Amino acid sequence: MLDNQRVKIRDNFKSRNVEVEFFKSLDEVKNRVLNLISRESTVGVANSQTLKNMMISQELTNRGNTVYDKTFAKNKEESILLKKKALLTDWYITGTNAISIEGHIVNIDHSGNRVAAMAYGPDKVVVVVSKNKIEETLEKAITRARNHAAPLNAIRAGYKPPCIEQKQCIDCKSKERVCYNLSIIEGQFDPERMRLFIVDEEAGF
Numbered sequence: 001m002l003d004n005q006r007v008k009i010r011d012n013f014k015s016r017n018v019e020v021e022f023f024k025s026l027d028e029v030k031n032r033v034l035n036l037i038s039r040e041s042t043v044g045v046a047n048s049q050t051l052k053n054m055m056i057s058q059e060l061t062n063r064g065n066t067v068y069d070k071t072f073a074k075n076k077e078e079s080i081l082l083k084k085k086a087l088l089t090d091w092y093i094t095g096t097n098a099i100s101i102e103g104h105i106v107n108i109d110h111s112g113n114r115v116a117a118m119a120y121g122p123d124k125v126v127v128v129v130s131k132n133k134i135e136e137t138l139e140k141a142i143t144r145a146r147n148h149a150a151p152l153n154a155i156r157a158g159y160k161p162p163c164i165e166q167k168q169c170i171d172c173k174s175k176e177r178v179c180y181n182l183s184i185i186e187g188q189f190d191p192e193r194m195r196l197f198i199v200d201e202e203a204g205f
């Protein structure tokens with residue numbers, strides 16, 4: 001990532017009350033998260049390939065945090081409960097589908113628990129994003145979320161919407177649809193609430 005690109009991103013998000021920090025690796029991000037969050041805090045963790053690569057839920061759980069991560073659920077009922085509990089935590093950690101250099105955070109969600117927690121509920125939010133998800137503009141970030149992230153997430157979750165074959169979103173009404181919520185975070189009211197951790201690695205999709 002170029003220095004002038006970093007400055008632009010930091011300044012644009014700062015003007016929207018989102019603090020940006022840059023990291024070389026996911027390991028560095030993990031250490032920062034573990035230092036930032038106290039062991040007494042409750043933590044919601046979104047279902048994210050980037051966070052899975054970091055093993056952050058396991059690390060937090062092992063050192064004593066109460067963690068609500070739906071991927072720990074043994075059945076559907078437990079998954080629903082964990083998603084609800086994650087909405088009222090001290091911290092929420094999530095990946096994202098795309099950010100724009102202009103300062104937007106864009107996500108497409110199935111049931112919407114992740115975008116709900118990012119928008120409101122948890123006291124503090126950490127958004128982890130890898131460099132492959134940075135787009136120049138809001139429009140390009142939305143295109144990335146729809147045409148790239150959504151089909152790959154569908155495959156991961158075992159759904160078969162038409163975008164997998166067609167390699168682009170056709171705004172399907174299929175039962176296999178994976179995206180019912182498009183969220184654009186344009187900033188934060190509370191400047192202490194959200195941190196964006198940008199990692200100079202390719203991770204997630």
Ligand code: SF4
Pocket residue numbers: 146147150151154161162163164168169170171172173174176177178179
């Ligand atoms: S609306 Fe349908 S085609 Fe478009 S990204 Fe979502 S699942 Fe794929």
